[in-house]
Amino acid sequence: MLTSILEILARKESLSMTQLANEVGCSVRELESSLDQMKHMGYIRNEQFGQACSSSCGKDRGSGHCEGCGFASSETFTFWVLTERGQAFVDSKLK
Amino acid sequence: MKIALVGNPNVGKSTVFNALTGSNQQVGNWAGKTVERKSGLIKRANQQIELIDLPGTYSLTAYSQEEIITREYILREKPDVVMAMIDASNIERNLYLVLQIMELSPRVVIGLNMMDLAQSAGITINTTQLALALNVPVVEIVAAKGKGIEEFLTEAIRVGMLELDPLQGEVSYPEELEQRIRAMEGQLADNAEVTRYPLRWLALKRLERDPEIGQEWKSSTPKSRNSKNKDACCDPGDAVNYELVETVALPGDELLQTYEAEGWGKDQFEMAFADAKYKYISQILPSFRTHENPSKPTWTDLLDKWVLSPIWGYPIMFLVLGIVFWGSFVASAPIGGAVSQGMAWAADVIVSILQWGHAPDFLQSLVRDGIFAGVGAVLAFVPQIAIFFAFFSFMQDSGYLARAAFLGDRFMQLMGLHGKSFFSLVSGFGCNVPGIMATRTLEDPKDRLITMLINPLIPCVPRLGVMSAVVAAFFPGSRGSVVMVSLLLLSMILVMFSALFFRRVVKQTERSAFVMELPLYHIPTLRNILLPTWQKTYSFLRRAWTFILVASIVVWVLSSYPQGVSMNATWAAKMGGWLSFIGEPLGFDWRIMVAIVFGFTAKETTLSTLGILYGVAANASQSIAQAMTGAMTPLRAYTFLVVYMLYIPCLASVVTTYKESGSLGWTSFGVAYNLILSFVMGWIVFHGGLALGFQ
Numbered sequence: 001m002l003t004s005i006l007e008i009l010a011r012k013e014s015l016s017m018t019q020l021a022n023e024v025g026c027s028v029r030e031l032e033s034s035l036d037q038m039k040h041m042g043y044i045r046n047e048q049f050g051q052a053c054s055s056s057c058g059k060d061r062g063s064g065h066c067e068g069c070g071f072a073s074s075e076t077f078t079f080w081v082l083t084e085r086g087q088a089f090v091d092s093k094l095k
Numbered sequence: 096m097k098i099a100l101v102g103n104p105n106v107g108k109s110t111v112f113n114a115l116t117g118s119n120q121q122v123g124n125w126a127g128k129t130v131e132r133k134s135g136l137i138k139r140a141n142q143q144i145e146l147i148d149l150p151g152t153y154s155l156t157a158y159s160q161e162e163i164i165t166r167e168y169i170l171r172e173k174p175d176v177v178m179a180m181i182d183a184s185n186i187e188r189n190l191y192l193v194l195q196i197m198e199l200s201p202r203v204v205i206g207l208n209m210m211d212l213a214q215s216a217g218i219t220i221n222t223t224q225l226a227l228a229l230n231v232p233v234v235e236i237v238a239a240k241g242k243g244i245e246e247f248l249t250e251a252i253r254v255g256m257l258e259l260d261p262l263q264g265e266v267s268y269p270e271e272l273e274q275r276i277r278a279m280e281g282q283l284a285d286n287a288e289v290t291r292y293p294l295r296w297l298a299l300k301r302l303e304r305d306p307e308i309g310q311e312w313k314s315s316t317p318k319s320r321n322s323k324n325k326d327a328c329c330d331p332g333d334a335v336n337y338e339l340v341e342t343v344a345l346p347g348d349e350l351l352q353t354y355e356a357e358g359w360g361k362d363q364f365e366m367a368f369a370d371a372k373y374k375y376i377s378q379i380l381p382s383f384r385t386h387e388n389p390s391k392p393t394w395t396d397l398l399d400k401w402v403l404s405p406i407w408g409y410p411i412m413f414l415v416l417g418i419v420f421w422g423s424f425v426a427s428a429p430i431g432g433a434v435s436q437g438m439a440w441a442a443d444v445i446v447s448i449l450q451w452g453h454a455p456d457f458l459q460s461l462v463r464d465g466i467f468a469g470v471g472a473v474l475a476f477v478p479q480i481a482i483f484f485a486f487f488s489f490m491q492d493s494g495y496l497a498r499a500a501f502l503g504d505r506f507m508q509l510m511g512l513h514g515k516s517f518f519s520l521v522s523g524f525g526c527n528v529p530g531i532m533a534t535r536t537l538e539d540p541k542d543r544l545i546t547m548l549i550n551p552l553i554p555c556v557p558r559l560g561v562m563s564a565v566v567a568a569f570f571p572g573s574r575g576s577v578v579m580v581s582l583l584l585l586s587m588i589l590v591m592f593s594a595l596f597f598r599r600v601v602k603q604t605e606r607s608a609f610v611m612e613l614p615l616y617h618i619p620t621l622r623n624i625l626l627p628t629w630q631k632t633y634s635f636l637r638r639a640w641t642f643i644l645v646a647s648i649v650v651w652v653l654s655s656y657p658q659g660v661s662m663n664a665t666w667a668a669k670m671g672g673w674l675s676f677i678g679e680p681l682g683f684d685w686r687i688m689v690a691i692v693f694g695f696t697a698k699e700t701t702l703s704t705l706g707i708l709y710g711v712a713a714n715a716s717q718s719i720a721q722a723m724t725g726a727m728t729p730l731r732a733y734t735f736l737v738v739y740m741l742y743i744p745c746l747a748s749v750v751t752t753y754k755e756s757g758s759l760g761w762t763s764f765g766v767a768y769n770l771i772l773s774f775v776m777g778w779i780v781f782h783g784g785l786a787l788g789f790q
Contacts, residue, residue, distance in 0.1 A: 001377065002370045009610060014504050016403060016613050018396060026377060033188035034373055035610070040153055041365065047609075077497060077521075079609040089362045 001026060002034055003093065006043060009082050010090040035080055043086035048078050096144045096255050098248075099169060101196060102180035103189050104151030107208045107238035109133075111180065112148040114244045139252060147174070153188070155195040156365075157307045167307075169199045170292060176202040176255035178247065180238075183213035183220050186384060190376045191369075194266055197231065198296045201260035205233045206247040211240075217387030224383035230264040268371045272364075275302060275354060282347040299368060301347045302354070304361040395615045399498070408502045413580050415495065419486040421576035424567050427479035431567070435475040442467035461651055465707060469647025470640070472706025473699055476564040477632065483563060484556075484631040485624055492619035496521075501611050503587075516546040520590065523553035527748040530555075531755055545597040547752050548765045551744045552590050552772075554583070556631065557638070557698040558744065562736055564702055568723050569732040578733065582740055589741065589772065638699060646693055646700035650707045653689075667708065681738065681777045682731045691738065697745050730789045734781040741773035 004024050008015070015023070021031040038044045082090070102108045113120075116135025123132050133148040149168055150161035157163055169177060177200045181189035197203055207222060226233040232250050236243030254261065268276065279298040300308045354360075401407050442463050449459045490496045500521045516537065523530030530550045537543045554562065562582065566575045653667035662668060663685075670692070671678070671685025678688040686708040694701035709722035727735070743749060743766055753762040 001373045003366055006366075014501065014609050014611060016399065016501060016611055018399060018613075019403070020610050027187075029185065030187045030373075030377060033185070033191070036188065037154065037191060037369060037373075040158060041156065041369065042158070043362075043366070077500065078612040080612075081609045085362065089366060092358065092360070092363065 001030075002038055002043075005031070005034060005038065006082065006086055006090050007093065009044065009080070010087065014079075038086070039080075042083060043089060044080050045083050046078065046080055048076055096142050096176075096252065097172060097174040098144055098146050098176050098178055098251055098255065099172075099174040100146060100148045100178045100180065101165060101169075101192070102151060103153055103182065103192060106151065106180045106182045106189065108148060108151060108180050110238040111178075111206065111208075111236070111244050111247070112146065114238070114241055115248055116146055137248070139248065142252065144252070147172075152192065154192055155199065156303075157305050163307055166199060169196070174200070176200075176204060176251045178204055178206060178251045180206045180208050180236075183207050183210045184216055184218060186213075186220065187376055187380065191372055193229070193231075194372050194375065197229070197264065198266075198299065199293060201293075202254050202257070203231050204247070204251045204254050205229070205231055206236050206238075206243070207233055208236050208238050210235050211237050219385045219387070221383045221385075228264065228379040228382050230262060266372050266375045268368065272367055272371065275359065275364075279347050279350060282350050286346045298347075299364075301351070302359075302364040303368065304351065304364075393615075395494075395613075398616055399613070402495070402498050403501065408498075412499055412502055413584070415490070415499070416583060417576045417580045419483065419490070420563065420566075420579040421573055422486055423479055423483040423563060424572070424575045427476075427482045428567070428571075430478035431475055434478060435471075438467060438471035438475060442471065457655075460655060461648065464655070464710065465647050465651025466644065468706045468710070469650060469703030470643055473643055473702050474636075476560060476567075476702065477635065479563055479567065480556075480560040480635055481628060481632045483559065485628040487631075488624045488627040489619050491627070492617075492623040494614040494616040497611075497613050501613065504611075516542060516549075516594075519546050520550060520553050523550045523555060524559075526555045526557075527551055527553065527744040528751045531748060531751045534755065541601045544756060544761060545594060545601055547756055548597050548761070548768065549590050549593045551748055551752075551765065551769050552586055552593060552741060554586055554740050555698070555744055557635070558740060560635065561694075561698055561702045562740060565723070565732060565736055565739075568721075569727070569729050578736075582736055585737065585776075586740060589776070593768075593772070635699070638697060642697040643699055643703045646696055647703045647707060650689070650693060650700075650704045654708055662708075662710070677774060681734050681774065681781050682728075683735065684726070686726075687735055691742065694739065695743060695746060697747075701739065728790045730781065730784040733784070734777045737780050738773045738777040741769060741776055743769045 001024055005020065008020060008023060017028055017031060021028045024031065026034075035044065035046075039046055100108055100112055112133060112135065115137055119137070120133060120135040131150075135146050135148075137144040137146055147168065149165045152159070152161040152165050155162055155166040168174070177196055179193050179196050181193060193203070193205060205225070207220060207225070210220070213220060222233045222235055232254060234243055234247040234250050236247050238244060267273070276295065276298050279301055280294050283294060283297055283301065297308070354364075402411055445467075446459050446463045449462060487496075490499070503521070516534070519530050519533040519537075521530075522533045527550050530553065531547050534543045534546045534550075537546060563575075563579060566578050570578045650667065653670065654662060654665050656666055657664075667689050668685050671687075671689045674688040674692070675685060678684070683691075686705065689708060690701045690704040693704040705723060709726060723732070749762060749766060752765055753759060756762060
């Protein structure tokens with residue numbers, strides 16, 4: 001299962017957790033557990049992508065790095081990506 | 096008797112430890128580590144028991160201090176029994192550690208905690224079946240309520256007092272792995288060190304090239320040393336290598352080299368063992384765990400089947416965007432009209448006061464034709480922009496925005512854009528400045544550069560606001576939402592093709608993919624819609640009183656002087672005239688060109704500039720929409736929208752690109768690209784439209 005997840009991640013296609021769980025053939029809970037373990041082992045990493053504005057920029061100071069932050073979305077996206085080690089592992093499997 | 100308490104973090108270990116030991120605890124640190132060590136003494140059935148609370152850990156590899164401490168304790172101190180606590184509501188994650196503990200210690204008792212949480216989530220665990228699957232005693236506990244703790248300890252004492260080690264379940268690995276494990280066991284069996292460890296576990300760790308195990312062998316084996324000295328050194332360039340070099344051969348090294356040559360290195364073994372354990376867990380799970388209505392999909396699952404579908408997802412996305420724009424136009428129309436009339440009335444009142452006070456003519460003109468025409472033109476569209484922000488907040492809080500971003504990324508895959516780049520583009524929908532800054536998360540400088548260069552093609556909120564104002568004027572009703580969606584579609588297509596073009600220019604490496612965690616759908620709260628709507632509207636209003644006010648005064652000066660001449664002979668008209676060679680092929684008069692130039696400072700100023708140059712306040716009976724529709728045809732308006740959407744966002748975004756890229760050359764290239772692309776697209780739209788008979 002873990003190897004399958006890495007191989008799917010190495011495809012140049014993004015997936016949601018549910019889609020990946022369906023593809024691997026496990027539940028989302030099992031998938032989360034596997035992702036956590038592989039993160040721990042250093043094959044994948046968990047990244048959070050939010051806006052570049054700091055929390056003090058919420059009210060648009062109109063200068064410096066806060067320019068336009070009043071308009072920026074506060075949405076934060078969480079996603080998993082392969083690390084170099086994970087990529088090397090998949091590459092070795094494909095050889 | 097020694098008992099070790101082991102488990103994942105937050106599994107309730109400390110609660111059990113505190114309940115069993117009470118105040119009879121010793122707290123310190125593990126030798127040489129910063130991790131807390133807790134032990135306590137308990138007396139039960141004439142037995143003095145030392146209970147050790149080992150650090151919470153998810154596995155027993157050698158990646159963290161907690162893991163090393165836990166496994167070293169079990170290996171070296173050899174507790175009589177290990178009490179392994181697991182969370183019933185997240186049993187998949189917890190069993191992985193249990194399987195590793197079972198490879199280390201022959202005496203294990205499982206405490207199944209949080210049964211109440213599992214039950215409330217519709218999960219039922221048959222403890223008898225779990226015990227049979229692993230061949231380990233299992234005790235149900237609810238640590239937070241103190242239930243089952245004493246029984247857990249009693250069972251541990253019973254197992255600890257057994258004369259012979261019980262037979263536990265064992266993970267069976269695929270045959271090709273089992274053969275290699277057996278071969279390694281054969282190599283290690285003759286070594287005296289082995290008696291300290293379970294042989295199978297040691298073989299697994301050697302195959303994984305566990306660094307801690309190797310280290311231990313090095314320190315416990317007599318070292319043979321080869322020394323190099325200056326005289327012995329034949330190569331003059333080798334003069335730095337005078338240190339003693341350790342040449343300790345670890346048992347099984349030759350076998351490892353053979354496997355390495357066969358493609359079985361450290362990572363391959365480590366992953367294969369972990370994989371087998373997870374496979375084993377998913378095999379045994381159905382025998383003891385049942386989930387109430389496991390196949391019943393949630394609302395999120397049902398909706399995602401359509402919303403994230405590669406076929407239906409995109410039509411749904413454009414339909415949602417269409418509804419957002421349609422709602423913005425329709426709902427705001429009466430309020431916008433009232434604000435326009437209110438602004439005209441306010442201008443009349445203030446100018447009357449100025450006339451009553453015998454204020455000079457230029458001041459009256461500045462207030463009426465400059466400030467009210469300019470700032471008023473922008474303020475008239477604040478209701479529309481606020482409603483758009485409210486819809487945007489609704490999409491975000493309901494969980495749809497994350498899905499739209501996810502779909503957008505799949506759209507970008509076609510052009511080989513880096514997965515993470517898309518999130519910078521999503522930020523660009525708010526404002527391009529934070530969007531460009533968000534590229535900092537991209538490790539590859541080429542990815543960063545490409546994302547920075549395409550970010551300005553994403554229409555930011557101020558741009559969308561001005562665009563929707565112009566669209567509302569020229570394409571009222573539901574036609575407006577179709578026009579807005581067509582413009583956004585054009586923007587996405589150009590982002591795709593620009594990404595493809597820049598990949599060739601910058602020679603970007605291959606894209607990488609990701610797995611995204613999507614939030615559950617839910618009905619947004621009123622607060623979560625109103626608060627961000629107010630914050631964004633407030634930002635817009637602040638800019639109206641700063642940027643737009645200053646720009647309005649400058650445009651008024653340019654369009655009012657030299658005094659006494661007609662509008663077509665003012666400085667503004669001359670300035671627009673210089674740019675007529677660009678504007679005329681697109682059907683733009685000088686006013687449009689001046690508005691485009693002023694939009695460079697901040698996009699909203701385009702609207703205020705149009706308000707002044709079309710003389711909105713001079714004729715209080717007409718709104719900016721009426722003034723513009725009288726001077727432009729719908730085709731020219733659409734052409735203007737295309738150019739406006741695609742040319743440089745604003746001065747701040749250019750400065751940010753320069754700061755972030757550190758290259759004047761790439762910044763200039765980006766500016767030139769945007770300008771050329773916008774006017775070329777404008778020309779295509781205008782002449783294409785004329786050829787198709789549009790006006």
